[in-house]
Amino acid sequence: MKVAISIPRLPDGPGLRAFVQRAEALGFDAVLAGDHIVLPTGGTQQYPYTSDGSFSRPADEPFLETMTLLGYLAACSETVKLGSTVIILPYRNPVVQAKMFASLDVLLTNGRMICGVGVGWLEKEFEILGVPYAERGPMTDEFLEIFIALWTQPEPVFHGRFYDLEGIQFYPKPVQQPHIPIWVGGHTRRALRRTAKYGDCWHTTRQTPDFVARNLPYLHRQIEEAGRDPASVSISLKRSLHFTDMGLGEGESVRSGGAIIGTAQEIIDDVHYCRELGIDQLTYDFRVEGIDQSIQVME
Template sequence: MQYGFSMPTRGPLANARDLAALARRGEELGFTILAVPDHLLVPHSIDSPYPYSQEGDWPGAAGGECLEQLTLMTWLAATTTSMRLLSSIMVVPHRRPVHTAKALATLDHLSGGRTILGVGTGWLRAEFEAIGTEPFDERGAVTDEYLRIFRELWTNPAPAFDGAYERFREIHFAPKPAQPGGIPVWVGGESPRALRRTVELGDGWYPIGANPKHPLNSLDRYAAHLDRLRALSEKAGRDPATITLAYWAPWFSATHPLDLGDVDRHLLTGTDAQLAEDIAGLAALGVSELVLDFRRGSLAESLEAMQRFAEEVRPQVAE
């Protein structure tokens, strides 16, 4: 199992000193992924329900801060030497695809192939409207097309595309990403459409366990979704073993409690021994990447939470 953690893009830790301290200490402790969230702005009024809480309330609505994702990922690449940089997740329709593909390819080229593109379609209509994207209600189709554009630009020596939203031909696109075949794409989401997108366009599946409509907050529930993913893969003629399995547990934090009220104990909660048992269970199902959240109220508390996991929980999994 490889372990990563979320980086703050808002709040008291979202400053150069604390971000550097978190990233460098994580690298020293053997963590391998830095996960960076994505919002370009925070509307004053939010009517869209947040999909990862029962009430639909978004914790980020309380403040207007949000560091830009790609800029922070690039800064973190220069701050670290080996950790991979994961967009967690990128709202794909927010940015024009050719520019985004270029920014990601540049990041991967300069970091020596350390980029992972975690993707989703987004949920906040007012943010889409303020940015001036393609229509919010078409975001699924837009995401699929943009992902195809990324792949075309990253892999084809003579890229060309004629789609519903974007067209180009007779262009150079260089340098390509450092990683052969382009930057790996991890598809976020738990819905049937997210599973299909993973099979059709992704290199990995990267769900959150706390979606009340599609909960993955127990090993049995995760396994049932995984069975569906593998069935879709086989139907499409794809080897399920080619899909990286990652899992994001953003509630692994004092500020993000998980309480869907429908299981006796939610996955990745409880004692150190129970956490280790859950991680071992995910690994047995094929999960190879686990992203947690050590953000606390202060840098000292965050570093302590990170170190405690590394010293008290992780060794129990390896035993």
């Protein structure tokens, strides 16, 4: 079982460096970063992973930009994989995004990048960025095709609804071949079909292990219909984690979205259960106060 950690995105350079270096020293497989550009002042009722749709972070909490943060973490680490959980593809130009990921894979990580992607859920954020919310699914599919074309073709050609590429070259190519691993986020049937077509991993978020197990037969059928081997697509589950025997207070909404809450032994038992269900990778975030407490939980 591989385990990744979701890093806090606070503007604390020394703390972030200490976090990624400690994760690396402890042998975690990857450190991953989420993605938001702005948050609505009045809150939201759209968040898919709480009963009332409220988001767990206040609007005035500072969020570092994801690709910038990953570049910093890459410069602070040597072996741990780095990636997004997940980058909202429609928020950024696809050619620029593909260049960012490829540049990090080549220059700073030597083949350690993970491209975790999602369609997004916060309509206000799309509005502010001038991106059509209703088109986020088709845009994500098209952007993934563009990524793969740019990363693999000597002279990339692509013609779609939103972008046309022709008469160009795109270098450097990623170190990883055939391309940077694509982890497709989401919990809907459409996300599963997207995984089957483009993904190296289904990276579902805020769900229970049983939810994942119920959806694996459908995912495997879709992968086979796409002409691929189900064994070539790994399964990842991301949840909040909280140890009840550490004496740390619960952060806001720690009990939402399929979180795992218990003693150290109960969480170990849950890891074994996830493995039995066919889950290959677990990603945890910690709803505690600050980076120091996050490092304490990680240890």
